Amino acid sequence: KQEVTQIPAALSVPEGENLVLNCSFTDSAIYNLQWFRQDPGKGLTSLLLIQSSQREQTSGRLNASLDKSSGRSTLYIAASQPGDSATYLCAVPQGAQKLVFGQGTRLTINP
Amino acid sequence: DAGVTQSPTHLIKTRGQQVTLRCSPKSGHDTVSWYQQALGQGPQFIFQYYEEEERQRGNFPDRFSGHQFPNYSSELNVNALLLGDSALYLCASSTPTSGGYTDTQYFGPGTRLTVL
Numbered sequence: 001k002q003e004v005t006q007i008p009a010a011l012s013v014p015e016g017e018n019l020v021l022n023c024s025f026t027d028s029a030i031y032n033l034q035w036f037r038q039d040p041g042k043g044l045t046s047l048l049l050i051q052s053s054q055r056e057q058t059s060g061r062l063n064a065s066l067d068k069s070s071g072r073s074t075l076y077i078a079a080s081q082p083g084d085s086a087t088y089l090c091a092v093p094q095g096a097q098k099l100v101f102g103q104g105t106r107l108t109i110n111p
Numbered sequence: 112d113a114g115v116t117q118s119p120t121h122l123i124k125t126r127g128q129q130v131t132l133r134c135s136p137k138s139g140h141d142t143v144s145w146y147q148q149a150l151g152q153g154p155q156f157i158f159q160y161y162e163e164e165e166r167q168r169g170n171f172p173d174r175f176s177g178h179q180f181p182n183y184s185s186e187l188n189v190n191a192l193l194l195g196d197s198a199l200y201l202c203a204s205s206t207p208t209s210g211g212y213t214d215t216q217y218f219g220p221g222t223r224l225t226v227l
Contacts, residue, residue: 004153034215043115043201044154044218089153097144097167099203099216101153 002027002094006102014110015082021075021105023090028068035064035075036089038104044089048075080109113138115204115219123225124192132187132222136204142166143185144216145177146201154201160185189224197226 003026013019023033032051036044048057048064050073056065063076073090087106091099116135124130136143142161146154156169160179179185183204189196200223203216 036218041199041221041223043117043220044203046215046217049215091153095167097142097159097161098156098169099144099146099154100156103151103153 002030002092002100004090004092004100004102006088006090006105008105009103010106010108012108012110013080015080017080018076018078019080019107021077021088021107023073023075023102025071025073025092025100027094028071030068030092032093033064033066033073034091034099035062035073036091038087038089040087047088077107082109082111085109115202115217117200117202117219117222119222120220121223121225123227125227126192126194128192128226129188129190130192130224132189132200132202132224133184134187134202134204134219135184136202137217140204140206140217141183142205143179143183144203144205145185145187146203147171148199148201148221150198157187192226194226197224199223 005024007022034049035047050057050066061078066073087104089104091101094100118133144159145157148154157171158168159166163179174190176188199221201221202219205216
């Protein structure tokens with residue numbers, strides 16, 4: 001059974017800092033890994049998807065890395081802004097159809 | 112191009128009642144998945160529909176049922192509501208890859224269900 005863990009549960013940093021969010025998974029035989037953003041009470045917005053054959057993906061100030069052998073992924077956010085404040089979730093497929101999510105990291109960027 | 116849409120946005124029910132939530136997938140998508148997200152938790156997979164059939168089901172009781180229509184839209188039905196069913200219900204659409212795996216899932220805004 002796949003289990004996904006995100007640490008820390010909450011993070012508060014001043015504006016402008018670079019930061020790293022962590023995601024670990026128990027079964028390294030994954031097809032891909034996806035990072036999502038969720039604003040309070042809202043749906044999920046896909047940020048980055050890394051295929052199992054890739055080591056990293058970049059989109060603007062976001063960079064996600066994947067190390068399947070160690071069961072870990074990181075989401076790096078450069079030059080953080082108050083608008084980055086949200087909950088960040090990682091998810092991996094279990095079987096062909098089901099996504100297994102972590103609990104999320106609630107990020108607050110202080111002006 | 113409209114993304115995934117869900118209705119209603121909010122819903123308040125009392126214990127024992129029944130509820131139906133609706134989802135229209137992103138244009139070109141034929142697969143719909145439903146997730147339940149309790150406050151402060153990650154989403155939990157309920158089930159997935161493809162070609163009008165349930166393909167996979169998570170650890171949810173039979174009170175949770177669904178349906179997919181020929182136009183790929185979907186409904187989630189919950190009977191005999193319990194207080195613990197209060198949550199954000201998310202619908203996601205996708206299209207299966209040639210290997211059978213589901214590629215990027217696109218999520219709707221969710222329906223907030225409150226059971227009193």
